[in-house]
Amino acid sequence: MENSKFQFKGFTIVRSLIERKSEKGSQKLTLKFSPRGFINKGQNTFQLQLGVKIEDIDKTFNIEIDAIANYIFEDTECMDNLGIYFYTNAPALLFPYIRAYIATLTNLSGFEPINLPTLNMTQLGAELEKNVSEI
Numbered sequence: 001m002e003n004s005k006f007q008f009k010g011f012t013i014v015r016s017l018i019e020r021k022s023e024k025g026s027q028k029l030t031l032k033f034s035p036r037g038f039i040n041k042g043q044n045t046f047q048l049q050l051g052v053k054i055e056d057i058d059k060t061f062n063i064e065i066d067a068i069a070n071y072i073f074e075d076t077e078c079m080d081n082l083g084i085y086f087y088t089n090a091p092a093l094l095f096p097y098i099r100a101y102i103a104t105l106t107n108l109s110g111f112e113p114i115n116l117p118t119l120n121m122t123q124l125g126a127e128l129e130k131n132v133s134e135i
């Protein structure tokens with residue numbers, strides 16, 4: 001079997017915050033992402049830094065997660081074609097891990113767990129593309 005030209009190599013949660021100001025908060029949550037990316041052509045690597053912020057509309061509940069995911073790609077000749085992988089697939093590959101992390105952490109916190117739905121991360125690609133640097 002042939003390896004993919006773009007591969008997920010792992011992730012790390014570098015910052016995690018959960019605040020609950022009351023046991024009863026609103027069930028309506030807002031979810032915000034702040035993506036940044038770094039391409040290293042010399043090492044054929046891509047690093048995604050993804051910040052996730054979740055809060056209820058009453059501001060009684062707040063979660064902030066900062067994660068770093070690492071990817072490798074085959075070669076720099078494919079860079080033009082790999083853009084779609086960087087901007088669309090990189091966040092989509094990372095989000096299920098963040099989703100599971102939040103569910104587990106909130107479940108262990110003594111409050112009702114937060115189970116985020118699966119999301120189509122395609123729209124995040126345009127924002128990520130604006131925030132990619134080459135190192």
